[in-house]
Amino acid sequence: MARQTNWAGNVTFSPKQWLIPETIGELQSAIAGQRRIRIAGSRHSFNGIVDSADTIISTEHLNRIIEIDTANGEVTVEGGARYGDVATALESHGFALGNLASLPHISIAGAVSTATHGSGVNNGNLATAVTAMQIVTADGSLATFSRASHPVEFDGMVVSLGALGAIATLTLKIEPTYLVCQHVFQNVPLEPTLENVDSVLGAAYSVSLFTTYGDRTIDQIWLKHRLDQGDPVADLLGVEPASDKLHPLAGHDPTCCTPQQGIPGPWHERLPHFCMEFTPSSGDELQSEFFIPREHTVAAYRALMALHAEIQPLLYVSEIRTVRADSLWLSPAYGRDVTAFHFTWRQKSSKVLALLEKIEALLLPLGAQPHWGKISIHRPTGYVRMSDFLSLRQSFDLGGKFVNPYIERVLGI
Ligand SMILES: Cc1cc2nc3c(=O)[nH]c(=O)nc-3n(C[C@H](O)[C@H](O)[C@H](O)COP(=O)(O)OP(=O)(O)OC[C@H]3O[C@@H](n4cnc5c(N)ncnc54)[C@H](O)[C@@H]3O)c2cc1C
Secondary structure, three states, rough: OOOEEEEOOOEEOOOOEEOOOOOOHHHHHHHHHHOOEEEOOOOOOOOOHHHOEEEEEEEOOOOEEEEEEOOOOOEEEOOOOOOOOHHHHHHHHOOOOOOOOOOOOOOOOHHOOOOOOOOOOOOOOOOHHEEEEEEOOOOOOEEEEOOOOOOOHHHHHOOOOOOOEEEEEEEEEEEOOOOEEEEEEEEEEEEHHHHHHHHHHOOOOOEEEOOOOOEEEEEEEEEEEEEEHHHOOOOOOOOOOOOOOOOOOOOHHHHEEEEOOOOOOOOOHOOOOEEOOOOOOOEEEEEEEEEEEEEEEHHHHHHHHHHHHHHHHHEEEEEEEEOOEOOOOOOOOOOOOOEEEEEEOOOOOOHHHHHHHHHHEEEEHOEEEEEOOOOOOOOOOOOHHHHHHHHHHHHHHHOOOOOOOOHHHHHHH
């Protein structure tokens, strides 16, 4: 079997077999016949979440769009479908999703399983759009769950780290298409930004701050404005929008980025930072991210500034976004509005891990929880519904078919 890695190449998978079912029926047979399994989406996670010493089942061919139900405002897709492909199909029918992550290349089941998010003070993470799912459980049977049929447990099933079974299909809420324009503001003064942090984070439908934690400015602030929500801001704390197109990583070619400079376009060509047809971000990178209760945004920022001299040599850039509170048990935004502090690191694993110890020492006391799909050190704590999730997992998978070392570590089982 050819060597298989995650997208960044920092995790080499080690299964005895790698299966690629073509149909949900084949997925069911594969699951029924194996002892230990992990499901792979598009493999954009940065830690061992997908790995298995036995069997990895890839959903890359389970990527069909099953139905766009315009009457009920829902789309149903197979779990391996990528956001970019589904978005293009929705747009051609005059429909849209409420939000997207920074890249369109990720599978929908893989993204919602780790509570992947975009930005926006009024936007929940991508998992909050899920209204129903079909899951292939440990014995190979296909079970259907929806918010309506399982009003209590459904909140525990969507962000589930692949620990309940294989998500065969998902149904997502959709809405009529909308236009977005994107403006980038460079070198926004730091102190006024921190003094007005709530209004900066809420200055558009989706807002991203890109910083390297210097003491004078925020390097770039990206505002993604919905045209059906009035006029975009003319300036940000006195700074005019950039007239050139920019990449969030200094010195990188911005061709791969979605159009900026206020040019209006459909939602799916503006909400992600990167275009579907290009490699996103740097590629040669690691990522970490921590979710902080919104009220501690400035405290977290200042704590990270104190580590600037150690962060700066390892960092491409840090991105700060917001996620609205939700009710999903394993969501880092469960019951709390959060600010997400993301780090795109150079691929220097041991140095990054040593620095993460220091970063976590500063952020965990502020209530930080790490992104499930990125690199962190300490076992996540503070999930008030964790014991409910552990009971749910046992009811799905008593024999531990979908357990791997990552699941044992983060769930403490
Ligand atoms: C360049 C880059 C940019 C990123 N930008 C963002 C961002 O903007 N916001 C953000 O929050 N994250 C971001 N991420 C992280 C990424 O969104 C998550 O790691 C996400 O989980 C990746 O989806 P995937 O399909 O690659 O899942 P994988 O990495 O393949 O799998 C992740 C988890 O999902 C499970 N899974 C996958 N498919 C299924 C299925 N069918 N059934 C059951 N379980 C399944 C796996 O078992 C595993 O537990 C980024 C990553 C990269 C590389």
